[in-house]
Amino acid sequence: MKPTNKTINRRSFLKVSALAGGGMMLSFSWLAGCKPSPEETLSLPKEWFELNSYIKIGDNGVVTLMAPNPEFGQNVKTSLPMMLAEELDIDWKNVIVKQADFFPQHFDRLQFTGGSTAMSRAWKPLRTAGATARQMLVDAAGQTWKVPATEITTEGGVLHHKGSGKSAGYGEMASIAAKLPVPKDVPLKKVGDFKVIGNSKRNVEGLNIVTGKPLFTLDYKEPGMLIAMIAHPRAFGLKVRSVDDSAARSMPGITDVFTIKTLDDKYERNGFDTTSYTDLVVVVGKSTWEVMNAKKALKIEWEKTPETNMVVQGWGGKETVNIPAGLESTDKHKAMMAEMAKRPAKLLRKDGDPEGAFKKAAKVIERTYTAPFLAHNTMEPRNCFAHVTADKADLYGPIQAPEFIMQALSARLGMPREKIQIRLARMGGGFGQRAYGHHLVEAVVISQKLNAPVKLVYSREDDMTAGIYRPTYTVTYKAGLDENNNLIAYSIKAGGIPESPLGFSQNRFPAGAVDNYLAEEWKIDSNITIGAFRAPRSNFLGGAEQSFMDEVAELAGKDPIEFRLELFDRAIKNPVGKDNDYDAERYAGVLKLVKEKSNWGPAKSGVHRGVAAYFCHNTYVAEVIDLTMKGEKPVVEKVYAAVDCGVVINPDAAANMGEGAIVDGIGNALFGEMTFQDGVPQKNNFNTYRMIRHSEAPKSIEVHFVKNEKDPTGLGEPLFPPIFAALGNALHKATGKRFYEQPFQKQLETPRPATQM
Amino acid sequence: MAIFNLNINGKKQQVDVDPATPMLWVLRDHLDLVGTKYGCGVAQCGACTVHLDDVAMRSCQLPVSAVGDKTITTIEGLSEKGDHPVQKAWLEHDVAQCGYCQAGQIMNASALLKSNSHPSDEEIEAAMNGNICRCATYVRIRAAIKTAAKA
Numbered sequence: 001m002k003p004t005n006k007t008i009n010r011r012s013f014l015k016v017s018a019l020a021g022g023g024m025m026l027s028f029s030w031l032a033g034c035k036p037s038p039e040e041t042l043s044l045p046k047e048w049f050e051l052n053s054y055i056k057i058g059d060n061g062v063v064t065l066m067a068p069n070p071e072f073g074q075n076v077k078t079s080l081p082m083m084l085a086e087e088l089d090i091d092w093k094n095v096i097v098k099q100a101d102f103f104p105q106h107f108d109r110l111q112f113t114g115g116s117t118a119m120s121r122a123w124k125p126l127r128t129a130g131a132t133a134r135q136m137l138v139d140a141a142g143q144t145w146k147v148p149a150t151e152i153t154t155e156g157g158v159l160h161h162k163g164s165g166k167s168a169g170y171g172e173m174a175s176i177a178a179k180l181p182v183p184k185d186v187p188l189k190k191v192g193d194f195k196v197i198g199n200s201k202r203n204v205e206g207l208n209i210v211t212g213k214p215l216f217t218l219d220y221k222e223p224g225m226l227i228a229m230i231a232h233p234r235a236f237g238l239k240v241r242s243v244d245d246s247a248a249r250s251m252p253g254i255t256d257v258f259t260i261k262t263l264d265d266k267y268e269r270n271g272f273d274t275t276s277y278t279d280l281v282v283v284v285g286k287s288t289w290e291v292m293n294a295k296k297a298l299k300i301e302w303e304k305t306p307e308t309n310m311v312v313q314g315w316g317g318k319e320t321v322n323i324p325a326g327l328e329s330t331d332k333h334k335a336m337m338a339e340m341a342k343r344p345a346k347l348l349r350k351d352g353d354p355e356g357a358f359k360k361a362a363k364v365i366e367r368t369y370t371a372p373f374l375a376h377n378t379m380e381p382r383n384c385f386a387h388v389t390a391d392k393a394d395l396y397g398p399i400q401a402p403e404f405i406m407q408a409l410s411a412r413l414g415m416p417r418e419k420i421q422i423r424l425a426r427m428g429g430g431f432g433q434r435a436y437g438h439h440l441v442e443a444v445v446i447s448q449k450l451n452a453p454v455k456l457v458y459s460r461e462d463d464m465t466a467g468i469y470r471p472t473y474t475v476t477y478k479a480g481l482d483e484n485n486n487l488i489a490y491s492i493k494a495g496g497i498p499e500s501p502l503g504f505s506q507n508r509f510p511a512g513a514v515d516n517y518l519a520e521e522w523k524i525d526s527n528i529t530i531g532a533f534r535a536p537r538s539n540f541l542g543g544a545e546q547s548f549m550d551e552v553a554e555l556a557g558k559d560p561i562e563f564r565l566e567l568f569d570r571a572i573k574n575p576v577g578k579d580n581d582y583d584a585e586r587y588a589g590v591l592k593l594v595k596e597k598s599n600w601g602p603a604k605s606g607v608h609r610g611v612a613a614y615f616c617h618n619t620y621v622a623e624v625i626d627l628t629m630k631g632e633k634p635v636v637e638k639v640y641a642a643v644d645c646g647v648v649i650n651p652d653a654a655a656n657m658g659e660g661a662i663v664d665g666i667g668n669a670l671f672g673e674m675t676f677q678d679g680v681p682q683k684n685n686f687n688t689y690r691m692i693r694h695s696e697a698p699k700s701i702e703v704h705f706v707k708n709e710k711d712p713t714g715l716g717e718p719l720f721p722p723i724f725a726a727l728g729n730a731l732h733k734a735t736g737k738r739f740y741e742q743p744f745q746k747q748l749e750t751p752r753p754a755t756q757m
Numbered sequence: 758m759a760i761f762n763l764n765i766n767g768k769k770q771q772v773d774v775d776p777a778t779p780m781l782w783v784l785r786d787h788l789d790l791v792g793t794k795y796g797c798g799v800a801q802c803g804a805c806t807v808h809l810d811d812v813a814m815r816s817c818q819l820p821v822s823a824v825g826d827k828t829i830t831t832i833e834g835l836s837e838k839g840d841h842p843v844q845k846a847w848l849e850h851d852v853a854q855c856g857y858c859q860a861g862q863i864m865n866a867s868a869l870l871k872s873n874s875h876p877s878d879e880e881i882e883a884a885m886n887g888n889i890c891r892c893a894t895y896v897r898i899r900a901a902i903k904t905a906a907k908a
């Protein structure tokens with residue numbers, strides 16, 4: 001759907017425009033695909049009336065709601081329109097949800113899904129859009145019936161005036177409403193009055209998914225479209241020297257082989273133009289299988305890349321990033337990290353006198369945790385459709401953050417942003433990786449060169465080895481207890497390649513709950529590209545910190561939940577420092593809830609329990625795992641999660657995402673790992689990169705939400721980090737070992753020392 | 758190149774392709790049946806699962822030349838209106854997150870139920886273990902299979 005008002009500006013997103021039916025007609029098959037309730041057939045209106053960028057009402061009362069954010073499985077395509085529907089007062093059965101294209105001017109907000117921000121960013125704007133549209137319908141009815149608008153009530157898409165007994169469907173008033181001025185400062189409903197929000201609505205795309213409809217860009221096709229694949233260097237630190245494409249060229253179905261550059265070396269990137277490789281060897285042909293085969297027939301000579309300093313425009317301004325030369329290996333990484341951890345590091349926070357307190361402490365414990373690089377391994381490999389012509393570029397691609405790649409597209413094509421259209425596809429997973437849009441740049445460059453519509457396809461191997469990983473991290477914690485087993489000193493020293501996990505979270509718990517506190521960090525540069533991965537940095541720190549906390553509680557001879565609650569109590573009554581980045585009451589609240597729901601206490605015989613709690617993305621989570629051992633193999637029988645994310649928009653979908661994060665966390669804790677040898681990623685498909693499977697998933701999961709009226713916060717990520725620790729702590733109960741190094745599976749497999757007979 | 762006559766979702770289809778081409782790509786690129794998904798190409802993820810004469814088969818490992826006169830069913834042909842008991846159970850449990858793996862999961866689950874109408878938890882796990890769900894919807898998939906088994 002094209003916006004009708006081309007001059008719309010950022011301030012006027014609630015502008016009104018009446019639309020002629022002709023231009024807005026949607027094909028029936030599309031409608032059938034988008035119906036939320038497939039059992040019923042919504043009949044098409046003759047005419048649509050647009051009340052604002054998000055809402056169109058048909059003359060027959062059918063409503064189209066636009067889902068502004070890209071969807072990759074967190075259900076924003078259902079949950080965001082629920083906010084509109086709530087304030088608009090309509091019957092969800094009469095709703096059609098449509099994915100909006102990338103059009104920031106039109107939506108007046110970042111069309112970005114990531115960082116667990118979709119719900120919180122949308123909370124006020126979307127409800128305001130719904131309430132404003134409703135008010136316009138009310139005003140229209142007031143004028144028509146000549147009654148005060150304040151006496152008109154609405155319910156389920158029907159306007160009603162008690163005094164006169166008049167009533168009308170929204171469809172009857174839509175044409176009049178669309179011509180009215182947009183009211184300002186329309187009040188929003190109270191949380192207690194919600195009818196749509198808080199009541200589970202099924203995925204609007206459910207039927208399309210179970211019937212295999214083409215929802216993803218990898219499924220997309222246009223007449224004359226060619227398939228392109230890229231041969232990336234086999235190792236980080238290499239680039240193309242020469243290509244012998246004679247064999248590949250003569251293979252069936254192959255139309256072209258060429259080398260091309262995506263971004264100029266001097267191009268100033270933003271933080272999301274991440275790529276290791278800007279020289280591409282491209283194979284183009286008629287079908288995916290033929291191109292895949294021809295790619296294997298390429299003979300490419302590589303050469304080493306020199307060290308570079310790259311200027312990158314990040315969140316906090318310009319930064320020069322050093323990208324060293326050389327072929328890196330995991331063994332060397334580990335040795336370098338161990339060495340760096342001994343050196344002085346950058347101070348992030350200091351309270352009291354940590355050094356003195358450690359000297360005075362009756363007991364001191366120090367532990368080091370490490371975690372490897374991780375590949376995102378979204379189920380749908382990277383791909384993108386592009387058709388670049390002389391005066392415009394049309395893209396259809398899986399991208400969490402279209403805004404962040406626009407600059408690179410525009411610069412590389414030499415085209416103003418208005419001429420570049422990004423249609424947002426449903427993504428076959430994102431997990432942070434799809435925030436990085438270099439595959440969009442690759443697709444347009446190839447299409448421009450070929451002057452044809454092209455679909456760029458990554459094989460699984462390409463996707464797993466082309467870069468953008470969760471960094472490898474390490475952290476050393478140290479805690480000091482006094483003779484009464486109170487925590488009096490605590491220090492964190494964290495680092496990683498090529499970033500530290502700590503930078504944003506030095507003010508998190510237990511900062512504020514301990515008098516003497518120290519946080520420091522360091523990093524080692526690398527030419528391996530990294531990016532956000534479900535709960536960036538927290539995905540390591542949450543597990544490490546909460547494993548350590550378990551061991552400290554054990555040393556103090558205290559129950560792990562009681563020990564944490566004591567610390568929160570301290571942070572509530574008498575916090576240390578001012579910048580503490582958490583609400584200790586809400587933190588304690590989820591621990592108490594999980595304690596109650598899991599019936600915390602001595603486990604049943606043969607069952608081993610572990611607990612952890614963490615706060616990130618403004619959401620509080622506590623988790624308990626119950627596991628049994630089948631020989632060396634842990635079987636997760638049950639997971640209990642308690643979550644405080646404010647108002648829950650779509651509870652069942654929220655639980656689903658929580659369950660996914662929990663299972664994903666267990667999988668990554670046990671198996672997740674990418675290693676490197678001389679710059680070459682050592683795993684390139686699921687036969688070597690172990691993913692959690694059906695038989696390893698928990699037998700059951702309960703996700704409980706704290707009920708309150710606070711604004712909604714993140715959900716896609718916060719359940720992920722603490723599960724690493726809940727699992728590690730339960731495994732400790734089961735095996736007597738502590739798990740300091742991910743993936744845990746390696747330690748589980750290590751044979752036990754022979755016991756004496 | 759060679760001509761193959763295939764029986765897919767009850768329809769006769771003819772393709773002219775290299776005999777080694779996996780059915781996955783024949784379906785997706787030549788017959789526009791894109792419900793069958795590419796996930797790994799090496800028999801590790803199950804996203805490409807179809808039925809070959811009612812048996813679950815990884816289409817990325819099935820060369821078109823090996824199909825012969827066996828019939829192929831893809832997700833598009835599992836039911837006419839999306840009302841196969843397994844599809845209905847998937848909707849009831851609102852299983853999908855991103856949805857990318859689900860066609861393969863559904864095709865594998867429906868083949869399982871055809872050969873074993875009341876599988877135990879262990880049998881479900883064993884039969885489904887080759888299907889990766891990166892969004893990790895495994896708990897709901899198990900529940901949905903049990904619901905479908907009761908239908």
Ligand code: FES
Pocket residue numbers: 794795796797798799800801802803804805806815816817818
């Ligand atoms: S694509 Fe066939 S098993 Fe993964």
Ligand code: FES
Pocket residue numbers: 073379428429853854855856857858859889890891892893894
């Ligand atoms: S639902 Fe996303 S991979 Fe299964």
